[in-house]
Amino acid sequence: MSPDKLLVTVGGLGLMGFIWWFFFEKKHDN
Amino acid sequence: MIIKTGPTSLVKKSFPIVGMHCASCARLIEKSLTRVPGVLNASVNYGSESAVVEMEGNVSDTKLESAVKNAGYRAILNKSNLSKEEEKAKELKNLKTKVIVSSILSLIVFVGSFPEWFGINLNPIFLLVLATPVQFWAGWDFYLATWSGLRNRTASMDTLIVMGTSAAFFYSILSMFGVVEGMYFDTAAVIITLILLGRFLEAKAKSHTSDAIKKLLGLQAKTARIVKDGREIDIPLADVKVGDLIRVRPGEKVPVDGVITRGSSFIDESMVTGESLPVDKIVGASVIGSTINKSGSFIFKATKIGSETMLSQIIEMVKEAQSTKAPIARMADLVSSYFVPIVLMLSILTFVGWYVLGPITIGFPVNAFINLVAVLIIACPCAMGLATPTAIMVGTGKGAEKGILVKDAASLETVHKINTIVFDKTGTLTKGIPMVTDVSDPKILTIVASLEQGSEHPLGGAILGYAMEKKVKFQKVTNFRAITGFGIEGIIGSKKYFFGKPDKKGESIKKLEDEGKTVMILKQGVKTLGFIAVADTLKEGVKGVVKHLENKKIEVWMVTGDNQRTAKAIAKLSGIKNVLAEVLPEDKAQKIKELKNVAFKVTKCVAFVGDGINDAPALAAADVGIAMGTGTDVAMESAGITLLNKDFKSILMAINLSKSTMKIIKQNLFWAFGYNVILIPAAAFGLLNPMLASFAMAASSISVVLNSLRLNKIKI
Numbered sequence: 001m002s003p004d005k006l007l008v009t010v011g012g013l014g015l016m017g018f019i020w021w022f023f024f025e026k027k028h029d030n
Numbered sequence: 031m032i033i034k035t036g037p038t039s040l041v042k043k044s045f046p047i048v049g050m051h052c053a054s055c056a057r058l059i060e061k062s063l064t065r066v067p068g069v070l071n072a073s074v075n076y077g078s079e080s081a082v083v084e085m086e087g088n089v090s091d092t093k094l095e096s097a098v099k100n101a102g103y104r105a106i107l108n109k110s111n112l113s114k115e116e117e118k119a120k121e122l123k124n125l126k127t128k129v130i131v132s133s134i135l136s137l138i139v140f141v142g143s144f145p146e147w148f149g150i151n152l153n154p155i156f157l158l159v160l161a162t163p164v165q166f167w168a169g170w171d172f173y174l175a176t177w178s179g180l181r182n183r184t185a186s187m188d189t190l191i192v193m194g195t196s197a198a199f200f201y202s203i204l205s206m207f208g209v210v211e212g213m214y215f216d217t218a219a220v221i222i223t224l225i226l227l228g229r230f231l232e233a234k235a236k237s238h239t240s241d242a243i244k245k246l247l248g249l250q251a252k253t254a255r256i257v258k259d260g261r262e263i264d265i266p267l268a269d270v271k272v273g274d275l276i277r278v279r280p281g282e283k284v285p286v287d288g289v290i291t292r293g294s295s296f297i298d299e300s301m302v303t304g305e306s307l308p309v310d311k312i313v314g315a316s317v318i319g320s321t322i323n324k325s326g327s328f329i330f331k332a333t334k335i336g337s338e339t340m341l342s343q344i345i346e347m348v349k350e351a352q353s354t355k356a357p358i359a360r361m362a363d364l365v366s367s368y369f370v371p372i373v374l375m376l377s378i379l380t381f382v383g384w385y386v387l388g389p390i391t392i393g394f395p396v397n398a399f400i401n402l403v404a405v406l407i408i409a410c411p412c413a414m415g416l417a418t419p420t421a422i423m424v425g426t427g428k429g430a431e432k433g434i435l436v437k438d439a440a441s442l443e444t445v446h447k448i449n450t451i452v453f454d455k456t457g458t459l460t461k462g463i464p465m466v467t468d469v470s471d472p473k474i475l476t477i478v479a480s481l482e483q484g485s486e487h488p489l490g491g492a493i494l495g496y497a498m499e500k501k502v503k504f505q506k507v508t509n510f511r512a513i514t515g516f517g518i519e520g521i522i523g524s525k526k527y528f529f530g531k532p533d534k535k536g537e538s539i540k541k542l543e544d545e546g547k548t549v550m551i552l553k554q555g556v557k558t559l560g561f562i563a564v565a566d567t568l569k570e571g572v573k574g575v576v577k578h579l580e581n582k583k584i585e586v587w588m589v590t591g592d593n594q595r596t597a598k599a600i601a602k603l604s605g606i607k608n609v610l611a612e613v614l615p616e617d618k619a620q621k622i623k624e625l626k627n628v629a630f631k632v633t634k635c636v637a638f639v640g641d642g643i644n645d646a647p648a649l650a651a652a653d654v655g656i657a658m659g660t661g662t663d664v665a666m667e668s669a670g671i672t673l674l675n676k677d678f679k680s681i682l683m684a685i686n687l688s689k690s691t692m693k694i695i696k697q698n699l700f701w702a703f704g705y706n707v708i709l710i711p712a713a714a715f716g717l718l719n720p721m722l723a724s725f726a727m728a729a730s731s732i733s734v735v736l737n738s739l740r741l742n743k744i745k746i
Contacts, residue, residue, distance in 0.1 A: 001385070005385065006387045008381075008382055008385045008386065009382055009386055012378050012379065012381060012382035012385075013382070014498065015378050016375045016378050016379065019371050019374050019375050019378075020375065022183055022371075022372075023183060023184070023185060023367075023371040024371065
């Protein structure tokens with residue numbers, strides 16, 4: 001896999017993880 | 031309003047908030063308010079659009095105002111109620127303008143986007159100029175709400191709208207520069223317009239909820255005639271003091287609560303107490319403010335004024351009940367809270383998939399980007415804004431045809447869920463007017479009716495009506511006299527008669543009284559000639575409806591201010607097993623609340639059916655308030671549903687209407703989301719072309735509208 005594709009894959013998965021965390025893993029402060 | 035609680039400097043403040051459009055807005059404002067130094071607790075109610083803040087010391091209004099403003103909403107502090115109304119009216123007007131302007135612009139953009147259908151080819155720059163105000167002026171609130179939601183880490187319908195329409199809008203701009211192909215200005219504009227239209231219809235329905243309180247305030251007398259130093263002077267109601275002596279003449283309203291000190295009269299208290307017959311009041315009897323004096327003139331001493339009167343208490347209870355009503359959980363918002371993050375993740379997955387596995391691109395990854403946008407656009411369900419409002423509109427229209435007026439959509443949503451129904455007695459189960467039920471001997475009717483001609487007693491009217499129906503010939507009465515509290519007497523021919531309360535009660539009279547009837551006897555000297563019984567009678571069809579409700583596993587209750595005997599008699603006639611009698615007007619709402627909580631871990635959904643002003647708090651406190659159209663305006667305003675039809679069966683019709691409407695709404699939401707859900711994989715795999723996307727949009731909207739129209743054909 002070329003470096004740019006690897007970067008997009010890792011970045012994309014990271015972003016998806018962030019979205020999951022942002023919307024679903026939350027509200028402990030309520 | 032500021033309420034000081036206790037000797038410490040704990041201050042409670044409540045104020046209205048403008049600009050909320052879902053329950054999560056309320057949570058966001060609460061969070062923002064609790065961050066203000068000095069604020070201990072904040073509770074925001076979406077239903078009543080108000081906030082209650084508990085503060086230590088006095089936190090300045092500016093700080094509270096800016097906290098609410100930071101969350102993206104507006105607080106109205108230190109202003110009269112009128113300005114709140116004005117603010118709301120202004121907001122509704124704004125929304126209306128936005129709907130009209132964006133409808134016109136969207137229509138032009140739509141027509142111009144499909145030259146193959148309409149034959150009009152518009153320049154893309156012209157389309158951009160028309161679509162921009164729709165996107166960022168009419169749709170600005172969606173952006174604000176999305177921002178607020180993201181700060182609260184929630185995704186709502188607004189997020190979905192912003193995501194889909196922005197993707198369509200900016201993609202179209204890129205397309206103008208030749209980076210990508212296809213224009214979606216029409217998609218963005220039409221979605222925003224349709225959803226704004228839905229919001230406008232909803233806001234309009236919501237704006238009527240405070241009318242009940244306005245009507246209640248309008249019931250109060252404006253002035254009182256006080257007796258001072260032998261003179262009578264009219265003074266404004268606000269100037270009346272406890273202990274003032276007040277004169278009330280026939281036909282006038284009693285201005286405040288008090289006790290009669292001189293004179294007597296019959297007072298129509300039905301508006302406040304629900305008691306169907308005007309009440310005989312003599313010296314020492316208490317009178318209630320805002321009730322109507324029927325016959326005599328009397329003087330009374332004011333005992334309760336201002337906010338302490340019974341009517342003021344009722345107003346407070348209606349206000350409280352309206353503001354504690356649970357916010358409507360919006361199905362679309364609930365679905366969106368899961369749908370949006372998933373769509374976002376899918377769109378990223380699409381981009382990564384096309385970038386890694388798709389055809390090799392140099393420079394800008396066009397294919398990966400096109401498909402990412404396609405997923406976002408197709409995920410925004412155009413028909414979602416129409417799903418609920420169209421079904422509610424057709425449902426309420428169908429209801430109106432059958433004499434069922436639905437005031438707020440929430441009631442129509444809730445009524446099919448009820449498992450307990452509470453009926454008020456007078457005017458709801460019964461006709462609310464006295465009728466002659468028993469006459470011991472038809473011959474006495476001529477004498478009684480002749481005597482009653484001169485009487486002002488409310489029961490006399492019932493007897494006269496009955497006599498006229500029976501075509502009785504009236505005779506001349508001389509020396510007529512009304513004996514307050516007892517009856518009437520007069521001479522017919524040469525014989526002296528008395529008609530009124532029985533001095534001795536035989537078996538037959540006792541039996542009738544046990545049935546809740548008022549019995550009066552006719553006497554000539556000491557000889558009793560016979561009796562006539564009068565009672566409030568049951569409406570037609572009540573028994574059948576009660577049975578039907580019980581068959582549906584709905585618990586039926588009756589609650590009344592009337593005495594145990596009458597209550598039991600009516601309950602027996604109507605087949606109701608659960609009876610609450612002698613309930614004071616102020617306790618009715620409390621009883622409803624108790625019934626709501628009484629269940630053993632089973633949630634009770636309670637409907638209250640009533641007609642009087644005394645029923646208003648209970649109507650507002652119940653999950654669904656159903657008012658009888660023959661009742662008072664205040665009851666109708668406090669209720670979510672009004673039955674104009676005299677046919678008692680319309681209660682069953684309302685339940686069926688709600689069931690059908692909810693079924694249609696659920697189907698609509700399925701269609702609205704369904705098309706899009708199916709097409710998301712197609713978009714992700716790059717199989718979606720613009721024509722298919724447009725077709726899906728149009729098809730889901732049309733199927734939603736057609737499905738809603740189906741309600742017209744359903745038999746309720």
